[in-house]
Amino acid sequence: MDHAHIITELGHANITRRMLATHYAVDSEDEQLVRHIRRLLNRGDLENWKQRVHALWVTERSGVLNDAILGDVVHDEAMEVRTHAMHLLAERKDWNKTQQNWVLLALHDDHPNVQRAAANALSLHPNENHIRPLIQVRETTPDNDPQWLYGMRLALRNQLRDEDSWHSLMGYDFSEIDAERIADVAMAIPSESAGDFLVWMASKHEVKEDSLLQFFRHAARYASREQLNNLAHLVPRKFPNKSELQLELFQSVRQGLLERGEGMSPSILNWGSQMVRQIMQKNITSGETWSYHTIDGVKNTPNPWFLQVRSSADGDRDSTFICSLPAGGESYTGILRSPIFKCPEQMSFHLAGHDGYPDNPRQKKNGLRLVDSISGQVLQEAYAPRNDTAQPYTWNLLEFTGRNVFLEIIDADEGAAYAWLALGRLKPEVIPFPELSPNEEGKRLVSAAQLAGELRLNQYIPNLKEWIVGPVPDASVSIAAAKALSRLDEANLPARLSDLLQHSGKLGTAITALRKAMIAETHTTQRALLSEMVGMLPLRYQQEVMNLLSNHATSTGWLVTQIKEGRLSPLTLRNQVAYSKMESVVSGDVKILLKEWKDSLPAPNHLLQDLIERRSEGFDFQNANLTNGRALFELACSQCHQIAGEGALIGPQLDGVASRGVARLIEDILAPSRNMDPAFQVYLITMADGEVISGMPRREQGNAFVLADASGQELTVNLSNIRTRNLVSQSLMPDNFDELFDDQQFTDLVGFLLHDSSH
Template sequence: MQRAAAEALGLHPAAEHIPALFALHKKIPAEDHHLEYVVRRALMLQIRNSEILKQLDWKALTSEQRSELASLSLAVPTEQAALYLLRYLQAEKADPEKLPEYSRHMVRYLPEEKLSVVIQMAQTQLAENLDLQVEVIKAVLQGYQQKGLRIDAVLSDWATRLTQTLLKRQEKQSIQWVNYPLNEVDSKNPWMLQHRASADGNQSAPFLCSLPAGERATGRLISQLFTIPEKFSFYLAGHSGFPKRPENGRNYVQLRHLDDQRVLKRVSVPRNDLAQRVDWDLKEFAGTEGYLEVVDSDSGKIYAWLAVGRFEPDVIFIPCQGIQQQINHWSAAAFLVEQFQINAARQNLVTLLTEPFLDPKLKNELASAVMVLDGTDAFLPLFPLPVPQNPAAGSFQQDVIQAVIEQKQDQVDVLLQRAFKMYPSRLQTELGRKVSQQPGGTERLIVYAEQGKISPQLLTEPAIQNQIQQTADPELRRRMKILLSALPPREKKTQENIVQHFKSHATFELSVENGKAVFEKNCAVCHQLAGKGAIVGPQLDGIGNRGLERLLEDVLDPNRAVDINFRTTTVITDAGRIVSGLKRREEGAVLVFVDNQGKEFTVAKDDIDEQQQSSLSLMPANLLEILSPQELHDLLAYLLQSTKKEATDH
């Protein structure tokens, strides 16, 4: 009966129906969600009539009723509904979470002359709430865009003042910690500031904790670099698996050496809510540079978190505000600079960008804002930059940032070649797609493939191939056809192996020493690393900069992206003998080659009937048949710790 009555009132809007509907709304049982919906919809249908909304007796409404009508006004796309929202916000204390939505609706439907009132009101009411100001100005900007309005001086001045405040608030905050996502799916920063009790009786000290973000959240928190002291202590709380089951080893804190990324000390969580003291004797490492690595890699539903704090000596410390709040303020400043073209803030962004220790996502946002200010679109394909594995492995990223800061667009070609050389196949594909969309980009990719700078396999990616096919230049299509005709077949099983070992790497108990032994036994005949081994194939110092995914591609699918200098040559002699190897040099009447065991052999020039360079690598493609899974992952651990110099390609 009540539902039918409410529906009838909704179909026949009238000002006198509003009090009756509010009276019914007050009597709705908490469990009757359907009646709640019907009554609220009937109220919304009343105020869709602008005349009824205009005649509304404001004084007769309670504060709760005014709030209900404000919420329903969001479903009413009229100027009168926007005017009601403006009056409501001027007279009532609104729910802060709804302010951005209210602001967007007002800007969208208010007459243009009223917009300055909305902006002034937001600045006045939210003067002490920077985070909410950011959300509201974004909503106002969206409203301007929906309305097709140009940014006026009132909005622009607000954006400039807000940007200055955001940057000023942060300029004295040093960057102590950066979160490196464990994978691209879980890229959200889980580390929050939380006060916790400790086993020594301290009842409330600040900790960085992954629990408030939810126990399924994961992350890898890296401290700033510091000089390692002789002794170091901190407090640690948390869990890694159900209490009565074996500890899974996924949540821990460890100290790494900067130069070679060695783990110097490691401790797992104590499986206790109460923070326990950890003491490390570091005399043998004192005076060298290192950093702390805090890892929550346990995505379990419960007993899967950690908290760390109270460091002594204070070579590192817990920030006075949450890590993500600090990042959000800088990110908001970058957004405003980019959207409102605030040139006066460029130097502030550049100062931040020159910080070697910066959140990877934030670094991309700051660089994007600088590129928009400078009009340096040529850098766009290089962004977003991939996340480095550790603080010592970001040299390429920093070189790109420096070129952006100095506006050196003439370096784009060199930087692109470096990126293709070090990126895994997945990132190469994304980079190639973005390059192909740039003016002259398709020809650049063709040239790179012809010069051996990228694998022609990249040109088979649908988005890239389509860009080339759509070009008006038939010569480009002909050159692509020639490149693709020489491609070796790609095996589905190889890619499956790469994915499997990428996912399982963290589950192995790794030994860098064992990895070194595997390298010396199986790889040093052709590769040199840290001064040991032969230089037949590429020299590998700095190979760790490529990261785990690209390394797996290099060792398990060596024919995927072969540098032109390391492609094998096949020789057919007059006698019909066929030999393959890497051509090293000419010695008078003979050519000198090297085989995949690192041994040299010669072929007389006069005996050669035919020779042709292939797209294949000298490196064997059956490493999984040669090494056990443990040996493979120990080898990867050994290669990953080499980050001093970027290596050449296969």
Template sequence: MRAPIYQFSLLSFLLVAGCTTYWQQKKAAPAPTTQFQQQPYSGNAFDEHIRSTEARSPADEQAGFTLPPGFEIELFASEPQIGKPINLAFDAKGRLWVTQSVEYPFPAQPGNGHDRLTILEDRDHDGKADTFIPVSDTLNIPIGIMPVQDGAVAFSIPNVYQLSDANGDDQIETSRRLLGPFGFKDTHGMVNHFRRGFDGWIHACHGFTNLSKIAGTDGDSLTLGSGNTFRFRADGSRVEQTTFGRVNPFGLTFDDWGYLYSSDCHSSPLYQLIRGAEYPYFGRLPEGIGFAPIMKPHEREATALSGLALSSGTTFPKPYRNSLFMGDVVKCRIYRSSYAFKGSSPVGKMEEDFLRSTDPWFRPADIVQGPDGALYVADFYNRIIGHYEVPLDNPGRDHVLGRIWRITYKGQVDKTGLKDWTKADVNELLDGLSADNLSVRMTVADQLIHRIGKAAVKPVEDFLNRRKTAETAYAQGLWILFQLGALPDETLLRALRHPQSLVRTHALRIVREMKTPGTPFQEPVKTALNDANPHVQRAAVEALTTYPTLETVKTLVAFQQKIPAFDTHLAYTTRLCLRDLLRAKPLGTQATLTAWNQLDQIALTESLIGVNTVYASEFLLKTLKTVSLPKETELKMLRQTALYLPVAQRDDLVRFIIRKYQGDPGSQYKLFTVIQQSIKQQGGQVDESVRKWGIALAQSLIVPPAPDWTYALEGNLYLKDLPVAIRIPPVTTLLSPDIRMFGFDLGGLKGVVRSPVFTAPASLEFSTVNYNLKTNTDPENRVQLRLADDTTQIIARKSFLKANDYQAETVTWDLQAYQGKRVYLELVDQSAGLIWVGNFKTNAIQVPAINPKEQGEQQRFAIETAGESGITALEPTIQNLLSSPSTAYFIKVASMRALLRLAPERYATQAVSFLSDDSSPQPYRKEIAGMLGEFPLAQTGKALADGLKKTTGDVQLELLKALATNSDGKDLILKQVRNGILYTRILRQPGLEDRLLLNASPQQLAEFTQLTAYLSPIDETREALIKDRLAHLDASATGGRQIFVQNCSPCHQINKDGGMIGPQLDGIGSWGSQSLATKILDPNRNISEAFRTYTIKLKNGSVKTGLFRREEAASVVYANAAGEEFFVPKKDIAESQASRYTLMPDHFGQTIPQDQFNQLLGYLLSVK
């Protein structure tokens, strides 16, 4: 039966006429005056998560687009024929397949989906779809789509399906699961952007948060977490992971060389993916060989990037070719990044925005280049696009409107692409292999492989033998024969020697795909490492991995040392391929037992550092004992060695470290912490040699040398660590990475940093880095020189202009009039940004020899070790640190914890006395209250009960959390509520409720239920608070950066400053005041599953709370509220319970008053 085809009949005319009338009525209404009328492409209307503007008709939306001169945009399709397009793909007939979802963001129940897959066709080639063929209307949030011979491959919750259309009527006769089930607890990424590769596999992205365990019919399974890419056979026979990491990749595209490019929503906008590589992910630190290189850093993009298209062919003018186009669904625009190769490495350059819209509803969810050379844009037209920023059930989410736009340059099209290739004979298909447009060539190749089949072999062979076959066509012909299993060895050998480097590159890629390429190719592949073209070299490196021999390892080790520093992708690929070869135990063992010269031995360690095995660790240690290396390299190798060296060899490692770094307790400390981590990962016990080493380190580090540089922090209690640090200059300053800069560690910390007194030279020259954000009202940053013997006299001063990015300057002062005088330098940081100094051109003054931040960490370690190891000899020193007014508060916290460990009963009373001491800052008192829960209630219970009577507010809440960790404490809390001493709602407080319910007895559960039965929903209170704060909001207030640093930066990062426990907040200003206020004041209203916390009860009775990070062999890794990772041995876990609450503190409504709230929102709204 033929599929119903929707053409412009009377029915469709009436539908469109009705829709037109609707839009005419909408247009007649007076338009409200909004910010975007003055700033048509930005402003408040684009910052709101729930757009306050109304929907426009397609014609009115089209009128609001701006493109570069000569480019034209036209409506290809819209509602009512389509709705909510997500992914686009063209078939061999030149028709556009579109996945659409009315269900999003909630998946339908199994079998009840109403989402559509539709084929759109422009039969008269006027740039507008005139035929709409419904393929399916029973899908469930379908995203990835790939038309194939006799049907399509599509993702629909929870599987990737083969949709079969055997008779060609565009109706699905059968549906078969190819892969799945995939996770779908988060529905805004899932499985997207299917792209057929030269290799014949279908490549895809795996989206945010979801955990998926899948397998092909061969039974070989893989597990995908948040992010990642994979490829699978179109028949479902096999699936392979191709990259690891990233956050929410949503876009893939190939280039002529066979490289695969991808966009990501958080880690970095653009990547040229390296197969097998690891990329950044929330909170993950680089390990082993490190993360693969990026193509370009985040600049003005938001973190909501969707779709990726590479202009191929000649329909666009030359400056716009070799460009990548990427949608931003938050900022409502399409970016263009050009790129150039440095060696084999692409270096992206952000160009002017390609398309901007005055309509805040424009949501470019996907971009593809069509066979006609035009760009097609899927517009998920909507008032709301945020998945977590706005509740999923918000009625403002539109489920009907959707458009597809078509962009051309002066109407130019590639007529070759207008052909119906399903009707082309072999000769026509061979001619099509010479098309300029890569998507056309890939389509033609699919027809030859899957429709013509074996009958295409001889014609393709003859085609390759033609003298004037274009290089791109030749490469495509090789892949066709390879996929048909008919590529003769002599043809491939000839291709490996082809005069065109692109052909040689593809020939090498084919060798890599061969399971057993055989000896005829080994020498040509090895020879290709010396090719003049870096793309050929890089493909040769990957191809050599198909020959897993010691000779291959030796060849790659030698080649690695010749790679120029600028070719980052080639260098990483070589390290990666060597690492993968060495991970195979027989070959890795053989390589580590081989005699190497010193340079080769060093080169080999660069890959072995990513091999998590005993033989690799032993080789690294042997190298360290015999070869002199830079200290940072040594420390990195020792960290890896410490993690994987057998327990029996740990004593030898400890002795080596102590001997190697005698007199350098700072380096010993770094390695001691790694060995501690190794013991926890392995679930082992601390051996005597490690314990004694720790005690010795604690004794040497507990009283650090007096600092030469000092600081005074204004109005900010900083409990995390020391706020001053040494840093390397940001890349954008173009200063050498060897320069050491010094100042406050994070932007937003205000105060003064002072140098030691020194003798004034005749002149003083140094470098500065200033970053003052976008505010024009902050006081200026400055550097000044004072006389030490008359501090009222400032003899030199440099003030800095506002800078929206890191800005470097060279400062030179003529000091001849003061030469020989005693002076000191001051960094006066008064802005929401920062000021650093360094690169002094005199020995009279230098940045500190030791990073103060590291010194603070070392002292904290020494104090904690004293407590954990029971070093009572250090007790007086720790008591002095606790009582000294000059001790930093984070050291005081560590001191109190250590004393409690040494004598809990004695020091619990002192700890509780601090809780009611109003002269101590509240954050400090809360820390003390929280730590009391780490100790047995039998020893601290009396003091805790006394403290409960003397505390209120947040300090009391922390104390209650401490009590709730065991049964006696739960009983005490419930009794206090029952007797009216505590108000009932306290039982529902985030953090406390979880602890109360964890491992509670049936009687305690019943009493909890009874006490809380009549509580009204707390959301009403929160909603009233949010409305009140917004009613009194003054977003022009300044100083918010400091509030951000104090409250948010341990977990959140802006412009690479801050922690990476929670989401990065670059571009957060686009959220708008309503959504920001809601997230700050009611963080548990809408939680991303990636940031859900767990309450962990240990077998010793203690309770921890943290964000799940990852699982190791013998331990589970979590992150705490300070943004720090901690390991919990699996054998120590009694119970782990997912929380209804996020790790984000829930008390900002009480701790951040209105004026500071205004400052914080003002700052966050400025981060665009």
């Protein structure tokens, strides 16, 4: 082919034709053509920048490009040519000193495309001599150019991936901004030096709180033991009055150590112990605490109540309100109950918020009420003003003056909009507002309880018992305290039933008995009170007791006794998960007895098959209430399953489940292990101490093995403490849905699944 034609094609406006000409020049092995192209490039006779770019690649791919020509190219007047020169150097395996300098100089080029290409080239050629130039250029990198910023961060990160490269930073006089730039990329480098640098950075410079948590999480995973000990001293010194932040950072350190399979040093243990002590010293059970309570018949949600500055109708814009409108949580519900106080003659306050959509009638779900603490009588009520701006209210309370009373702020509206309330400007100030947002205070106490259990701080058992029975900001605090108590006193069987405390609204008397059993002084008394409590429970909750206590020989023996003495129904043995765990920890006569009891039950498969057939044949979509079905899904299924983007992804995702047909869908709900996807099989794990755990594997992180249990919650075990783990052909999904829902509720749920998954 004519050489002149090829040269012309190298500069054609169409990229495809330019590439075809380039490939032809290289692949034709026409040495005269290649030399001619190199000569034109060398003499600067290619006026079209497209020709120069493609001539550059022809000579490079043909192995005839030398530094004399490349030196002119990197200074070409066209930024496109300079950019391709950087791309070309990026693809070379090694650089000489001259080529390295060209790339470093290109970081300061007038055009951002050349700068980005130079940064990319440096990212592919890590060298300790590139670090300081990159730090210097990073200072002038515009934050509004994400591509350039990413290229610089990637280049700097790659230089520091080699452990030896950190030594080149020794003696470097870091400005605070320099240190920030290095710390920014250090969090992406899994090395000891990177972790150590982050601790050093936090000790020498002021660091924003949102960055600190990221720094220390990474440091906990990779930093040296020496630096982790420094961290344990550093954080309390820098944040002496920020227990919430300290708790977050400590949890990050603890999780990081768990992931790398290491225990906590004495310094770190002492740090954790000091934090627990500071929190425990606050007397939160004195009756002076605002406490959160769930609402019967409404789905449990996170505590929505927090502190917020809001505007009022009289022009005030600086007052603090207790509000139930957290970000992303307008559908959250709950009652916030004040401490008890003496009723004044009059009380004024401001309310803001809504009670359903403005064009609908008032629901009377969101409001404030004054309650007699002795009788429980509601003395006064006020409802949301249906206004974002707080409105004034006044109560005349002469007839109730002097009584012991408390306030309840109620948000019972599960709607996604116009479903919140705020209270503020209380006069007289008979009770102080919380110092912390109620939803944050609960989290802080939960963390303290968890640490007390994990760090084996037995001296705080009395405090934990107070949190189990006393008023606390959030029901989750009592649950966490009971869990911690069960770790500190493993023979306390009632404490292992901590999850039942969330049902206090439905099981009032039984839960009161359970709390008493948890805090009893002796194990004998604990078990006697627990036996009484179990007899109060309906079968559904006896099943939960079976699940929670069937993981150890001691507690399994107690369960067997309860069945023998008639307090626990033998029907609980239909729970195959619990039965499998019990069977694995008992032997001899007890094992035989369990089997006899189970075998003597009505044939569950026949009963279940009859139920499946009856509900399949009788299902009529027209009879399904889809609103109720959605509520049932959120209550019983969303912890593990997702549909239309709502819910969790522990079990199978349910979009498209309608394609299974009614009969198969009903069978999959009522007999979840019958047609189980192997990807969702359950592990039965026996720990070194004899405890048996069941759950679906989620992931392994270092020495940590994370599973999901039947409630959708994640639990973490130490791989080195596992004695055996076996897959069982059994679903994590409960197999007692026939007991949970009556026929109409089941129809509503199936109707919702068929409708929502088909859209």
